[in-house]
Amino acid sequence: MSTSTQRTTDAVLDYDDVVAAYDPVMGLEVHVELHTNTKMFCGCPTAFGAEPNTQVCPVCLGLPGALPVVNAVAVESAIRIGLALNCEIASWCRFARKNYFYPDMPKNFQTSQYDEPIAFNGWLDVEVPAESGEGTEVFRVEIERAHMEEDTGKSTHVGGATGRIHGATHSLVDYNRAGIPLIEIVTKPILGAGERAPEVARAYVAGLRDLLKALDVSDVRMEQGSMRCDVNLSLMPKGADRFGTRSETKNVNSLRSVERAVRYEMCRHGAVLQGGGSIVQETRHWHEDTGVTTSGREKSDADDYRYFPEPDLVPVAPPREWVEQLRTTLPEPPAERRKRLQSDWGFSDLEMRDVVNAGLVELIQETVVAGASPAAARKWWSGEIARRANAEGQDVPTYAAVLGVTPRHVVELESLVTSGRLNDSMARQVWEGVLAGEGTPTEVSDARGLELVQDSGALEAAVDEVIAANPDIADKIRDGKVQAVGALIGQVMKTMKGQADASAVRELIIAKLT
Amino acid sequence: MSDPTRDSLTRDDVAHLASLARIDLSEAELDHLAGELAVILESVATVSSAPIEDVEPMSHPMPLVNVTRPDEVRPSLSPDQALAMAPDAEEQRFSVPRILAED
Secondary structure, three states, rough: OOOOOOOOOOOOOOOHHHHEEEEEEEEEEEEEEEEEOOOOOOOOOOOOOOOOOOOOOOOOOOOOOOOEEEEEEHHHHHHHHHHOOOOOOOOOOOOOOEEEOOOOOOOOOEEEOOOOOEEEEEEEEEEEEEEOOEEEEEEEEEEEEEEEEEEEOEEEOOOOOOOOOOOEEEEEOOOOOOOEEEEEEEEEOEEOOOHHHHHHHHHHHHHHHHHHHHHOOOOOOHHOEEEEEEEEEEEEOOOOOOOOOOEEEEEEEEOOHHHHHHHHHHHHHHHHOOOOEEEEEEEEEOOOOOOEEEEEEEOOHOOHHHHHOOOOOOOOOOHHHHHHHHHOOOOOOHHHHHHHHHHHOOOOOHHHHHHHHHHHHHHHHHHHOOOOHHHHHHHHOOOHHHHHHHOOOOOOOHHHHHHHHOOHHHHHHHHHHHHHOOHHHHHHHHHHHHHHOOOOHHHHHHOOOOOOOEEEEHHHHHHHHHHHHHHHHHHHOOOOOHHHHHHHHHHHHHHOOOOOOHHHHHHHHHHHOO | OOOOOOOOOOHHHHEEEHHHOOOOOOHHHHHHHHHHHHHHHOOOHHHHOOOOOOOOOOOOOOOOOEEEEEOOOOOOOHHHHHOOOOOOOOOOOEEEEEEOOOO
């Protein structure tokens, strides 16, 4: 085991040279925490961010004599995940003990599944940029297995530099996370991705995240660690059919990092192989800040986990009728649903992509169902509120929920515009009032006195006044320089305190001067 | 993992298992245990002569499957109760010795 704290910079080969000479082979392992109320084998709650060691009991602390009992909802979630990934579901399977010594697991073993996973042999289709460079195409990622296990505790290292384990004098452990249900989803070797391997990896993790979210089985918050990815990567010379030695990069915890880590490891492997060296089979750590991986530990005797069937738990044998009943609870696959909604809403590819990336699909859907036009729903949810949510580091749905702003507000705002009470700039002011907690759009319009002046006499008087005050500009317009009308419109709007329909003002001025 | 069909255990096997299980054994203890464990394995190996062609393997003495509990929160221990059993605690966390050896 290497204990050096020195970070050496590995040589990397230019990416184009790597893909010209080698084919990458990837294996992606994703751990996802289920958002059940309780842990996998005990009734402790699973809230994120609780005070340390407030969600622990004899079972998850591994105290002598404590006996685990399986969480029924966790098994149900595992089966639904397996079905959504087009897997076969085991008719009979067991838990196993994975024995290792590390303070994050107080039992000195992790209860996992070994050679009898609950789900196996599936696939997930993901969308990646087409090989031709235009549009997208579907890439099928084969799934090896999805199995049930439990999360570990969380260590804080004390006495070393910036919380690193190296040089620490001791470590402090919080077992709140120990025992939270985890599903580990493992791909078969992903071949044939070639130069698109980083994009395929990212698209797979993103597709998996969307699917798990649609299944409503996990928070899938990569930044909170409820979804984590390990990247296995090797290279083989183009045309070869024997896999090279792989490295395993642990805890790559954002979509962008998944893409970057695959690309970096390809370039690092490329440099080693090109120089006639050989890859060491080892665990590597990903460094978000510098975008490189460093050596962790080499695979060794410590990886002899001495798995054996867990004697404290009985087998899981899901009846076929139950599995088929769970199949009927599966949501429409996210990619298909997005295509259908894009077509229903009439959004361009670009508009849809922005809406998806901003996490607005559900909110827009609810707003359209509540009676708004898709265009208005998109406009209001992706404007000012998105800017504010972003500044707060939150997503729009969470931020809107905190503010108490709902789809009904958007419906009401749009109807105030279509009924002619508000123009666009007034509607923006009203929306700001709604976001500031001043009430519903109608209440804000009333309180702020925002209403288009419908009285044509008042409007005409304002136009006459502005023309009289600006004889030079009026002359230009009379001479045919219609573009000068903008200056007068601005002044009329100012006189009317913005509460006039700008296009009506324009028509009125032109009618008077030409 | 040792081969279950083999009925003897070498001294190296015992040393390996002891290191995996973090048990510090002296040379004398290794010699002694290797012999003693080999005898135990030989005795247990008698079961391999039982006629089991028609018997399904089992990992649990009770013929039960699908024992689960509802996903309902039950009271946890208080941090004081949990940490009372810890040799050392700090910041409401279990304090454990250095994980990696010194450089």
